[in-house]
Amino acid sequence: MHLRQILIAEDDPRDEKLTLAALEEYNLANKVLVVHDGEETLDYLYRRGKFKKRAPGNPVAMLLDLKMPKVTGLEVVKIMKADEHLKMIPIVVLTSSREEPDMRECYEYGVNAYVVKPVDFGEFMRAIKQLGVFWAAMNEPPPVGSEPVFIEG
Amino acid sequence: MHLRHILIAEDDPRDLELTLAALEEYNMANKVFVVCNGEEALDYLYCRGKYQARPGGNPVAVLLDLKMPKVNGIEVLKILKADEHFKTIPIVVLTSSREEPDLRECYKHGVNAYVVKPVDFTEFMNAVKQMGVFWVAVNEPPPNTGNGHPFTPAMKEATHEIPTSHSALGG
Numbered sequence: 001m002h003l004r005q006i007l008i009a010e011d012d013p014r015d016e017k018l019t020l021a022a023l024e025e026y027n028l029a030n031k032v033l034v035v036h037d038g039e040e041t042l043d044y045l046y047r048r049g050k051f052k053k054r055a056p057g058n059p060v061a062m063l064l065d066l067k068m069p070k071v072t073g074l075e076v077v078k079i080m081k082a083d084e085h086l087k088m089i090p091i092v093v094l095t096s097s098r099e100e101p102d103m104r105e106c107y108e109y110g111v112n113a114y115v116v117k118p119v120d121f122g123e124f125m126r127a128i129k130q131l132g133v134f135w136a137a138m139n140e141p142p143p144v145g146s147e148p149v150f151i152e153g
Numbered sequence: 154m155h156l157r158h159i160l161i162a163e164d165d166p167r168d169l170e171l172t173l174a175a176l177e178e179y180n181m182a183n184k185v186f187v188v189c190n191g192e193e194a195l196d197y198l199y200c201r202g203k204y205q206a207r208p209g210g211n212p213v214a215v216l217l218d219l220k221m222p223k224v225n226g227i228e229v230l231k232i233l234k235a236d237e238h239f240k241t242i243p244i245v246v247l248t249s250s251r252e253e254p255d256l257r258e259c260y261k262h263g264v265n266a267y268v269v270k271p272v273d274f275t276e277f278m279n280a281v282k283q284m285g286v287f288w289v290a291v292n293e294p295p296p297n298t299g300n301g302h303p304f305t306p307a308m309k310e311a312t313h314e315i316p317t318s319h320s321a322l323g324g
Contacts, residue, residue: 088260100296107241107295112265114293127291134287138280140267142260143253 006136007059008034009041009076010094011068015117019063019094022128028136033059038071042079045086058089060141063131064111066095066102074105081110088142092135094128158184159289160212162194162229163247164221168270172216172247175281181289186212191224195232198239211242213294214265216284219248219255227258234263241295245288247281 006028010016016034023032035041041064043049047056066073073093080086090112095102098116106114115131118124159181163169169187176185188194196202198211215233219226226246233239243265248255251269259267268284271277 090266098293103293104296110263113243113287115291116293130283130286130291133283134266138268138283140251140256140269143256 004031004141005057005059006032006061006063006132007041007044008032008063009036009038009068009073010034010063010065011036012065015065018121018124019128022125023132023136025129026132026137028132031136037069038073038076040070041068041076042071045080045089057144058086058142061090061092061112061135061139063092063094063135066093066097066106074102074109077106077109077111090135090139090141092131094131157289157294158186158210158212159214159216159285160194160197161185161187161216162189162191162221162226163187163216163218164189165218168218171274171277172281175278176285178278178282179285181285184289190221191226191229193223194221194229195224198233198242211239211294211298213298214243214245214288214292216245216247219246219250219259227255227262230259230264231262242298243288243292243294245284247284 006023008016008019010019016036020032020034033044035044040049041062044051044054045058047054064073064076073095077091077093080089080091087110091110092113092115093106093111094115094117096117097103103114113135115127118127159176161169161172163172169189173185173187186197188197193202194215194217197204197207200207200209217226217229226248230244230246233242233244240263244263245266245268246259246264247268247270249270250256256267268280271280
């Protein structure tokens with residue numbers, strides 16, 4: 001079963017609000033789920049904790065902040081890319097960091113794309129829209145059947 | 154020196170023409186390098202064969218067709234993603250194939266994105282434009298993309314043309 005949902009991992013409430021508003025313009029906002037730290041991100045993906053009962057299926061893409069509490073974005077990337085069931089989920093890092101080490105590490109661990117959050121409001125909205133159009137509407141996500149099948153115990 | 158260019162690997166002349174026309178609209182056509190089969194794509198990236206003396210620097214993205222002669226797209230993808238020097242280059246497959254095995258193979262080997270060529274002309278143009286905007290203007294390529302790589306023997310001697318202008322993309 002394919003949810004065609006985007007997962008957004010973002011701890012800053014202002015950035016979350018802007019991101020959702022930008023995606024709203026393309027009618028993508030109702031297909032989005034937001035988590036607020038790395039731990040929640042993993043709980044969602046592994047269908048555990050408060051996400052134990054969510055419908056199975058991987059998001060078609062993830063927008064992933066790097067600086068997040070509990071578990072950082074980079075840790076999430078590493079965990080996902082090392083997991084047979086999760087490694088094919090497209091990860092788009094969306095971060096204020098333009099630091100070369102962050103970019104290098106993310107690409108080394110196999111992120112699909114890396115977007116630096118523009119400081120300017122208008123540019124931020126435009127970047128999110130362009131990102132949303134590509135990843136939610138144009139990109140073909142990995143085929144269904146490459147996802148985890150977690151038996152609820 | 155950073156040209157911020159894309160490499161397009163496409164063997165169909167019609168699709169190539171449309172792709173370049175679509176990129177032209179965003180003034181990106183002069184930032185594109187085209188090869189027409191997998192072997193040339195690899196020659197270009199590895200700076201060998203007829204591309205031996207090309208200016209150094211990796212493209213910020215590769216638009217890769219799958220069905221190509223000599224070396225097909227999936228082979229190119231496997232080779233690049235297995236190579237330390239090239240594995241971080243964003244590869245966007247642009248193909249008429251919606252076949253699940255192709256999709257699965259590509260993602261298995263680490264493709265960054267996979268776009269199915271729309272059949273409708275206008276949709277095709279639009280898709281290429283959106284793709285261009287994202288991968289050239291929005292995405293940050295891996296660090297040191299423009300700094301060349303170990304395979305350019307002529308780098309020290311070559312004189313490089315400094316681009317005089319960079320068009321603004323996406324408004």
